[in-house]
Amino acid sequence: MQSKADEIRFSIALMPGDGIGPEVIHPTRKLIDQALARVGGVALDYQELDAGAECYKRTGVAMSEEVFQAAAAADAILFGAAGLPDVRTPDGIEIAPQVDLRFRLELFAGVRPVRSIPGASAPLADPRGSQLDFVLIRESTEGLFVSRGKGEVGEDYVRETWEITRAGSERLFDFALKLGRRRKQKGSPGIVACVDKSGVFRAFAFFRKIFFERAAAFPEIDARAFNVDATALDMIRQPWTFDVLVTENQFGDILSDAGAALMGGMGMAPSADIGLKHGVFQPCHGTAPDIAGMGKANPTAMILSGAMMLDWLGETRDVAACGVAADLLERAVDAAFATGELKPVEFGGASGTDEIVRRVAEKIASLPLSA
Numbered sequence: 001m002q003s004k005a006d007e008i009r010f011s012i013a014l015m016p017g018d019g020i021g022p023e024v025i026h027p028t029r030k031l032i033d034q035a036l037a038r039v040g041g042v043a044l045d046y047q048e049l050d051a052g053a054e055c056y057k058r059t060g061v062a063m064s065e066e067v068f069q070a071a072a073a074a075d076a077i078l079f080g081a082a083g084l085p086d087v088r089t090p091d092g093i094e095i096a097p098q099v100d101l102r103f104r105l106e107l108f109a110g111v112r113p114v115r116s117i118p119g120a121s122a123p124l125a126d127p128r129g130s131q132l133d134f135v136l137i138r139e140s141t142e143g144l145f146v147s148r149g150k151g152e153v154g155e156d157y158v159r160e161t162w163e164i165t166r167a168g169s170e171r172l173f174d175f176a177l178k179l180g181r182r183r184k185q186k187g188s189p190g191i192v193a194c195v196d197k198s199g200v201f202r203a204f205a206f207f208r209k210i211f212f213e214r215a216a217a218f219p220e221i222d223a224r225a226f227n228v229d230a231t232a233l234d235m236i237r238q239p240w241t242f243d244v245l246v247t248e249n250q251f252g253d254i255l256s257d258a259g260a261a262l263m264g265g266m267g268m269a270p271s272a273d274i275g276l277k278h279g280v281f282q283p284c285h286g287t288a289p290d291i292a293g294m295g296k297a298n299p300t301a302m303i304l305s306g307a308m309m310l311d312w313l314g315e316t317r318d319v320a321a322c323g324v325a326a327d328l329l330e331r332a333v334d335a336a337f338a339t340g341e342l343k344p345v346e347f348g349g350a351s352g353t354d355e356i357v358r359r360v361a362e363k364i365a366s367l368p369l370s371a
């Protein structure tokens with residue numbers, strides 16, 4: 001962060017990646033700047049960085065050390081999407097610099113909000129299914145993903161194992177409990193639930209025990225524990241009962257896609273990967289090679305991830321203007337969809353990337369600065 005006269009400037013590492021990544025990140029950058037310009041007092045300096053499958057094909061590495069260091073030095077990282085199904089390392093693994101960033105920058109909390117957008121497609125018939133507002137926190141540096149690239153492969157068997165530490169679990173649960181508290185102050189019920197499989201695996205009995213130990217320091221939070229299978233059921237049966245869910249890496253990977261479906265689809269679901277110092281903000285979707293280059297990509301998830309970046313900068317650097325711009329961006333998305341006229345191609349409509357961006361831009365220009 002730098003201050004010049006009375007303007008605060010943050011440095012942003014812009015990592016477009018592959019497929020639809022560049023198509024959604026570049027217009028999002030313009031919308032972020034538009035929202036900040038309306039609020040005033042804060043500006044962003046972007047450095048575009050090359051990483052992903054195309055980079056791997058061209059250079060032999062998915063993310064160079066130089067690029068990693070530049071990303072690590074920025075105030076925040078805005079990431080499009082990376083990886084292509086036919087570009088793999090010799091052991092058959094897809095290129096995923098975003099996963100490397102999570103491990104190397106210790107981005108232990110994968111924050112996946114599931115918030116219904118008025119006027120957007122909602123898959124559940126129950127009207128409560130279009131008024132969802134909960135957050136799934138996916139642990140992102142431990143769990144089954146510790147085995148990534150290290151699985152033991154024999155002739156007739158493979159072995160990949162979970163790894164969960166006390167320190168990793170404590171920081172994860174503290175993050176989730178603090179988020180539950182912050183949400184409660186804004187009117188949410190204050191229910192934080194640990195999602196695990198503790199009746200079957202010792203790893204999760206350990207995980208759950210630490211959750212309740214940490215929750216004891218948050219008396220205002222209603223701390224609960226759910227089995228992951230029951231949670232999968234309730235994500236379809238009654239997701240409106242959730243407030244904050246916190247879970248292991250692999251379980252979170254799966255449940256967060258179900259969360260994206262509850263928001264209408266992959267193009268609607270934003271995410272943030274947060275550590276003690278760094279934050280990467282990226283839509284939940286992948287590179288969608290089937291629609292890349294056609295102007296069909298829904299940029300909403302990317303735009304909402306940009307709003308999460310502004311919110312995080314505002315919160316962690318104590319810069320109120322960033323929070324106001326984040327709120328403006330989010331309300332602009334809601335207002336654009338609320339007209340009922342936006343029908344993304346993703347849901348069988350005709351609204352491509354440009355139209356969605358244009359309508360959100362119109363709302364940023366016309367909405368009042370605070371709700």
Ligand code: ATP
Pocket residue numbers: 020082083266267268284285286287288289290291296297298299301346
């Ligand atoms: P990854 O493994 O990298 O998460 P994936 O293979 O699971 O990726 P995605 O790239 O997310 O899958 O795509 C899944 C489906 O959703 C594809 O049919 C894709 O076209 C669609 N999709 C994903 N993102 C968007 C978007 N922003 N707009 C429209 N459709 C999308």
